[in-house]
Amino acid sequence: MDRRALLAGAGALVLTTPACAAYPPQVPALKSVAPYPLGVAARHLHLADPDWAKLAVANFSQLTAEWEMKMEYMLRDDGSLQFDRADALAAFARKYGMKVHGHTLVWYAQDGLTFQRLKGDPDAFLNAYVGYIQKVMGRYRGIVRGWDVVNEPVWNDGRGLRPCLWREVLGDDYIGLAFEAARQADPAAVLFLNDYNLELTPAKRTTFLRLCETLLKNGAPLQGIGTQMHISADLAPGAVTTAIRDIASLGLQVHVSELDISLRGDPLANVVEPRLNQLKVFEAVIAAYNDVPAVQRYGLTVWSLRDKDSWLNSARERKGPIPDEPALFDDRGRPKAMAERFVAMMR
Numbered sequence: 001m002d003r004r005a006l007l008a009g010a011g012a013l014v015l016t017t018p019a020c021a022a023y024p025p026q027v028p029a030l031k032s033v034a035p036y037p038l039g040v041a042a043r044h045l046h047l048a049d050p051d052w053a054k055l056a057v058a059n060f061s062q063l064t065a066e067w068e069m070k071m072e073y074m075l076r077d078d079g080s081l082q083f084d085r086a087d088a089l090a091a092f093a094r095k096y097g098m099k100v101h102g103h104t105l106v107w108y109a110q111d112g113l114t115f116q117r118l119k120g121d122p123d124a125f126l127n128a129y130v131g132y133i134q135k136v137m138g139r140y141r142g143i144v145r146g147w148d149v150v151n152e153p154v155w156n157d158g159r160g161l162r163p164c165l166w167r168e169v170l171g172d173d174y175i176g177l178a179f180e181a182a183r184q185a186d187p188a189a190v191l192f193l194n195d196y197n198l199e200l201t202p203a204k205r206t207t208f209l210r211l212c213e214t215l216l217k218n219g220a221p222l223q224g225i226g227t228q229m230h231i232s233a234d235l236a237p238g239a240v241t242t243a244i245r246d247i248a249s250l251g252l253q254v255h256v257s258e259l260d261i262s263l264r265g266d267p268l269a270n271v272v273e274p275r276l277n278q279l280k281v282f283e284a285v286i287a288a289y290n291d292v293p294a295v296q297r298y299g300l301t302v303w304s305l306r307d308k309d310s311w312l313n314s315a316r317e318r319k320g321p322i323p324d325e326p327a328l329f330d331d332r333g334r335p336k337a338m339a340e341r342f343v344a345m346m347r
Ligand code: 9MR
Pocket: 066, 067, 070, 072, 151, 196, 228, 258, 311
């Protein structure tokens, strides 16, 4: 057989290959099968990318600003507030009928010059603290459905609260004070405490849940728990199941708030088939979340739309020369096995 005949034969083979071998899988719009809001993280630049916008609008019903609603962006050094990008995100959401989740008001990792300058004057500091929360939440009242009021308050090993400027000046009650201010700013918004590694580190989860209980006992208007779920394919699926069950046991709203499943955890050296493991971990997340009582399911948010949009592939975070693949859609916007499994699990 000459080369031309061989090629023609190969073409015929492709044409007659059954559909089950097709890649990408044919997957309906994810939001059309989900019984709860499905969110996706968005940066300003994404909104101007027609491919991103089309895919996000088709599959997701909610947006979280990946950066543009954080203090690092919103609060200028002179104390004024910068709302342009958050406004643009809110306008995008309105245009396409999407909900908005607010992320985040108080975070140990971001304080800013305005607050550092007020460190020596606790009264002025408290005024500015309450003022910041009220101005930001006030602007998006009726637009943002829920807020991560305080983000990542607990040490990674679970030994207690992290040190931060807020705690240094206001004491441990900085969290309760933030929730009070938030409640006054927007009585209708669902108020969340959000953290990560709650599945990876049971000691951290215990401390985090005790903190929630103490806040509730002290009358703080805490209404929801955000479990970020930046996890890796080498995580034991059972760890996810236990974590979500424990978190839901408090009876508050539960938001899987920043889901991504990395293929690059260091111990992955021991995992033979990282993609298969990733799928198993993903299944555990979805199964456990589907088991949470419907009234407690605030929604599930993924922390990037496509693999290439992920913070894990940013210049700062990227581990090694091979890009990570933590998202439900590939770089070209094609649904991956996790997206296909999501749909299958909703039937
Ligand atoms: O993905 C976010 C990245 O683009 C930002 O540079 C970074 C700092 O603002 O925050 C990342 O998102 C984090 C989120 O706000 C809180 N949980 C951990 C996320 C990943 O670091």
